[in-house]
Every structure is written in structure tokens, then in C-alpha cells.
Amino acid sequence: MPEFMRRGYYFRTWDPSKKGWDYWYTSEIEAPLTYPYTWPETAVNTKGTTHYFEDLDTQKDVIANGEVVIRHFHQCFIGVAPKSIYYLWHPINEKRLKWHETVEDISEDDTAYIDYERSPLDDPRFERWVLRNKYFGIEPKNIHSQAMKPKVKILAAEIKAEHILDEALLTKLKKHEIPSIPITLEGVD
Numbered sequence: 001m002p003e004f005m006r007r008g009y010y011f012r013t014w015d016p017s018k019k020g021w022d023y024w025y026t027s028e029i030e031a032p033l034t035y036p037y038t039w040p041e042t043a044v045n046t047k048g049t050t051h052y053f054e055d056l057d058t059q060k061d062v063i064a065n066g067e068v069v070i071r072h073f074h075q076c077f078i079g080v081a082p083k084s085i086y087y088l089w090h091p092i093n094e095k096r097l098k099w100h101e102t103v104e105d106i107s108e109d110d111t112a113y114i115d116y117e118r119s120p121l122d123d124p125r126f127e128r129w130v131l132r133n134k135y136f137g138i139e140p141k142n143i144h145s146q147a148m149k150p151k152v153k154i155l156a157a158e159i160k161a162e163h164i165l166d167e168a169l170l171t172k173l174k175k176h177e178i179p180s181i182p183i184t185l186e187g188v189d
Contacts, residue, residue: 032156
């Protein structure tokens with residue numbers, strides 16, 4: 001079982017518009033949630049259709065006085081079946097990969113891929129975090145010598161996090177007097 005964020009943990013996310021960290025407190029968590037998917041049979045050396053995991057779209061942020069005070073995240077671990085590679089279509093940043101572009105518009109060089117050796121179906125290790133309207137799609141490519149049905153399994157945690165706005169607590173977090181876990185969003189490693 002993957003190690004999910006726990007209730008009571010602090011974590012931080014990079015905000016490129018502020019060029020700084022946002023700090024969060026995990027107030028609620030629901031895990032594990034399972035999202036399996038099997039594609040129809042895929043011919044040798046061909047790609048299947050992209051499946052978009054819309055179920056991972058999170059609830060709306062709660063905003064007060066123009067500031068996000070509560071945000072929902074999904075922490076996902078993706079496991080895949082052998083004999084295929086799986087391209088992950090996940091927004092990397094708005095300039096390189098817009099969500100509204102079609103898959104054909106985006107070079108495979110701009111996508112992550114997952115294979116069985118890195119993240120087996122029954123022991124998912126490939127981790128991604130998802131925000132509202134930033135869920136991902138997966139496109140399999142059969143690299144086996146016969147037709148097959150590619151499969152993925154996503155184990156996820158739905159996390160409700162409170163945005164840390166208290167200056168005294170922020171100072172302690174920024175000075176690392178209180179530990180916080182850095183996470184990456186939108187597929188950026």
C-alpha cells in the first residue's frame with residue numbers, strides 16, 4: 001500500500017505566481033480510493049485511446065476575503081499492467097501543455113510515461129497530485145508481441161487541506177521549526 005499523506009500533516013506547494021511556497025494543513029483525508037480502468041484490446045505496437053480520469057476532479061476551493069482558505073487535492077499512485085507503456089497526459093505548465101489541447105497536439109516528449117517495472121499494477125509507486133480541473137489522462141501503447149488489454153489501477157487519497165495564513169505559524173513553517181512535506185502539482189517533477 002502506498003504511503004498517503006496523513007491527517008494532521010503540513011505540506012507545501014510551490015506557487016509560481018508568488019515565486020514562493022503555500023503551506024497547507026491536512027484536516028481530512030479519505031483513503032484508499034480505487035480507480036481501475038481496462039482498455040479494449042489493443043493491437044501490437046499501437047496506442048489505445050486516452051482515458052481521462054475525471055473522477056479525480058476535486059471539489060471547489062473555499063475562498064474568503066479573496067484568499068483560498070480550503071483546497072481539495074487528490075494524492076494518486078498509478079500502477080500499470082505489464083507489456084505496455086502508459087503515457088500520462090497531465091498539465092505540466094500552462095505554456096507547454098494546455099488541458100484544452102487535443103492529445104495529437106502534444107509531443108510525447110512533453111509527457112511522462114509509466115511502465116510496469118517502475119509502478120506495477122498491484123504495487124503502485126508512480127505518484128501524482130491532482131487539483132481541481134487538472135486531472136490526468138492515460139494513453140497506453142502495446143509493446144508486446146500480441147494483442148492485449150492494457151490496465152491501470154489508481155490508488156488515491158482525497159485530501160481536504162486548510163491554507164495556512166497565520167503569520168506566526170507561517171514563520172515557524174518557513175524556518176523549518178515545524179516540518180512540512182514539499183509536493184509537486186500538475187505533473188511537474
